[in-house]
Amino acid sequence: MNLDVYGDTLCALVSAAALASSGNTVRLHLADAQMADGLRTGNCPYREPGLAAMIAEQVQAKRLDFAGITDLPGERSAVVWLALSPDLLHEAHGIIQQLPLNAGRDWLVVNQSTFPVGSTEALQASLQARCAGGQNTCAAVSLPDLLTEGDAIAGFMRADRWLLGTDVDWARNLVSELLRPFNRRRNAIMLMQPREAEFTKLAINGMLATRLSYMNDMANLADNLNVDIDRVRQGMGADKRIGDAYLYPGCGFGGQAFSRDVMSLASTLQHSGMQPQLLDQVLQINERQKEVLFRKLWERYGTHLRGRKVAMWGVAFKPTSTRIDNAPSLKLLEALWAQGVEVHVHDPRALPALAEWAGERDDLVLHDDPYEAADGADALMLVTEWKAYWSPDLARLKAVMNTPVLLDGRNVWEPAFIKECGFEYYGIGRR
């Protein structure tokens, strides 16, 4: 089959590569032409195991090609696959509006993007409004992106489950046909209404966020009760009803998927006056948690931070990412700056995004070397747990820092060992 994938999310790249690998002819529409050049030569913006090679392979086999985000689908294409970032709903409608309907062309739109609940139905409505009175048959279905980073390709090629939201029979059949090569062991397609599929995706993210905020709440209590949260975490995780995943306390989570806009079910449920109460609280706890390292520093220095120098390791919203959307580092930076603190930042990949967000300012210095960032610092905050930070050269760190105060926002260091090395240690609920 011929199909066109729109978007530069990890989901878009994985879907395009996987669909090409099963014999389809896929055209991937990207906003950034440079990204296409990179992908052709094996350079992938996401460090997803196997992805770069797979894309290059499919390009070589001439089953995968690239186009601009505003370009029309190919001549023989009948399927448009949307895997856009959550803030591009308007663009999604733009793509629908320009689909050529001449010569009775039929269109299937598969929406993998995380838009507000009801968006796929809105896309279908505008598609059908365009078809009204003509010879065309068109449908939009929801197929939420459920991939896990680090395991994304397997997550598509051998999915545990697909949530397929549609009430149109031929569309369901066509999507099933597209997914047939990846749906062999058993039928993993769960059929539901489009808004139910979208809502399920949201409910999953909400549950994960709730677990994290719950653990952060526990960690803050542990701080006051002289309890080590890490032992508590392991004890909880051993309970089969709970499990290990998403129980790590930390200095807050970020990323687009967890943004308030996405979580608030914006524009659809808001009209009914409904607000998710628990989720609101969860997100509020998280916003507060993003400043937890600041509060520890504030108390450590007896509220006197003006003129101090703080090093920050990691600003990306999570390791491996170049992005800083809703990242805790941003709230920390603002809090530190507001108190007259000079911040020296190291991050392996997100410095360009940070520089663009912050603009030129005197109280922000970016470093390529983590120890240079720590040079002369009154404290070091670990905010994103890049692997390279897990076993630092502590002797060197202690030698360069002005005051050896470590604030471990991800609980990656062992408090006892760090203290033995002559540091003051502050974790999230660690002792």
Place this chain on the structure above:
Amino acid sequence: MIVDMQDRAGMSQSWQALLAHGDAMCGKHLADIFAADSRRFKRLTRECGPLVLDISKQRIEEQTLGYLMDVAREQRLDSWIARLFGGERVNDSEGRAAMHWALRLPVGAECDVDGVDVAAQVHAELDRMEAIVNQIRAGQWRGATGEVVTDVINIGVGGSDLGPLMMTEALTDSRKQTASPLRVHFASTMDGSQLSQLLRRVSAHSTLFVISSKSFSTIDTLSNAETARHWLQRELGNREGLLDCHFVAVSSAVAKMTEWGVAEQNQMKLWDWVGGRYSLWSTIGLPIALSIGMDGFRELLAGAHEMDEHFKSAPWLENLPVLMGMVGVWNTNVLGINAHAILPYDGRMKELPNYLEQLEMESNGKSVTRSGEKVQWATCPIVWGNVGPNAQHAFYQLLHQGTEAVTCDFIMPARRYLEKRHNAAAPELVAQHELALANCLAQSRLLALGDAALVDAESMPAEKRYRGNQPSSTLLLDELTPRSMGALIALYEHKVFVQSVIWDINPFDQWGVEMGKKIAVDTLARLRGAECGATDGSTAGLVERILRG
């Protein structure tokens, strides 16, 4: 009808002429006056910026204004205005200037008083306040435990409470979104009523107190501040930075702020030459700025400055403060009316009557002239009021059918609910606003015309008849905004000043409020069981009854 002015022969010519005109006028009913002149509204309405003043429902004719202006001229109102704006010590009993107008000068204005660049001084302090306001509004003012401050409690009384409270309430629709939630509260009463309620609702971690006291010796305020300090120490422990993080202060007494424990960077200053009831334009206005942002606060100042310029330069017959002041003199001294009601037809202005009670009665509730003699005429009337539609269910009965003559100020914005935030509910709310406007117009009409406003009044029984002839002014704001509120309050300030000039009294001191506080010190000792000297029988009896429990 002439009160307290029996001896006309000894009076100046302009007063004699005014009183003679008053004799001719006092028999006339507003219903007849309106019936006789179809152009009355046009003749007796004046505008300034966002304000329209309609005095056509006052018991005057156009020529009345001429007689009043003659009196003003004779009392040297022009030179008094010049002295006020020249920074002279018009508050003679305390040897101070009264330069509240200087607080609203635009940046770079020339204002040299005794070699001091007052405008520069004022703006330097505004800039200091701006830094604090911006820090709080950005969600970056931190409590001692690092939490973001979300509740600000203004501790102050009198001018340090009424002005900021009135204005913050009035400008509730001009509030600007803050980075994190920010709530502004007010605690004034010396018995701790409001403070104790508030302390139950807020978290110590995220509460900032503003101690607002020009003298920094007001016992009401200092006792509330002490309670706040002890509460914080109990809640958070006696930790480092507690006072620095949770207290800012506004005062002219720098040493006292420091002595209390307010950090130098948390002190905002004002000057001797600002009276408490004239101080909302200064850093005392911090709660207002927190609520509407510094841009909004500067608009408020600009609106007041516009009125200052108008007062200084507009011909008196076009001059709103002069006209309002002189019409008040007419009502008080010629028509002998000693009660004045403030009736805003907009719930947002519910604190305005309280505010104006202080402004008018603390300023002009005097009976000694500037030369130290007892006045021979009536001065400030009793001022009170409430939100008009609510007052209709309370004291309007007396206005319509009681035995007292009362003058009224009706105040209303012409347009409302245009802000974006009201979009969804706008049609219903606009209808409610129209209802309030209609009531405002209807009430002032009925008060003025009485039975003449009714159909076939003669057939009604006596208890359903309306006497009418109660004079009123109507102040129409185009909208309730920082600018129009600035102009409105400055209008009242200057009106009060105009009247003080005619009555030859000092509107800027308040000796009458001092002695009671001093006597309370002895009484407190008595209540706490100390042996004290003799007191009157009533006080002794009540103290005994309280101590008995």
